[in-house]
Amino acid sequence: MLVRDPVKAEEFARRGVELVHGDMTDLPSLIAAIDGADSVITCAAGYTRHSPQDTTHTDTIGNRNLVDAAATVNVRRFVLTSILTCDKAPQVPHFWHKKLVEDHLAERGVPYVALRPGAFIESVTQFGGDPFARGRLIYAGSARVPFTFVCSTDVAEYLARAVDVAGVDGQHIDIGWTRPVTVEEVADIAARQLQKNRCGRQ
Amino acid sequence: MDKEPVLMVGGTGALGRKVVGELLTATAASGCWFATR
Numbered sequence: 001m002l003v004r005d006p007v008k009a010e011e012f013a014r015r016g017v018e019l020v021h022g023d024m025t026d027l028p029s030l031i032a033a034i035d036g037a038d039s040v041i042t043c044a045a046g047y048t049r050h051s052p053q054d055t056t057h058t059d060t061i062g063n064r065n066l067v068d069a070a071a072t073v074n075v076r077r078f079v080l081t082s083i084l085t086c087d088k089a090p091q092v093p094h095f096w097h098k099k100l101v102e103d104h105l106a107e108r109g110v111p112y113v114a115l116r117p118g119a120f121i122e123s124v125t126q127f128g129g130d131p132f133a134r135g136r137l138i139y140a141g142s143a144r145v146p147f148t149f150v151c152s153t154d155v156a157e158y159l160a161r162a163v164d165v166a167g168v169d170g171q172h173i174d175i176g177w178t179r180p181v182t183v184e185e186v187a188d189i190a191a192r193q194l195q196k197n198r199c200g201r202q
Numbered sequence: 203m204d205k206e207p208v209l210m211v212g213g214t215g216a217l218g219r220k221v222v223g224e225l226l227t228a229t230a231a232s233g234c235w236f237a238t239r
Contacts, residue, residue: 042211043218
């Protein structure tokens, strides 16, 4: 696992994961880290700003470096966490940055597969805790706008499996539920499953 | 163990942690790094 600060990943080291030091904005460190790897999975994202070191440089310079490093050492497969409809949204920077990474992978001839998940249901519905355990779904936005949702646990499984699955090189694979749903519909479905009456405030 | 190591980038984030968990589960189940090889 590539880490900037090994202290933050000690729990993984205890579970048998080898930690390699590197920084996505430092190409030589990436080449050293990736050398000997069969394949790469990346979920890195700077736009989420989970730590003070996270910037959009991770999404632009960092991902470009990572692709260049993968090309340098000839990895067998590069698995990219992309975003649904990223190629149709040049006005949304973090979407478009994913599209540019996909393009760079193709340009460099790196064998890759890009998974393009929709909106993580957990991210948009879990303000204030687990809505299903609490019986209260809090959502900041219009509850009547449909989204293509996906569960992040499912995406994680697909990313891991994408390392080895045959016949997907160069593909951009959309991941989402069978149809877009609104948060109102999510509340209706949850109420039915939990056998509760739904009451809503907007 | 027949290691074919995968380099995980972004593994300490919310999604990345789940991916690492999947890889470790596959490794434990198969005795090598990936379940399908």
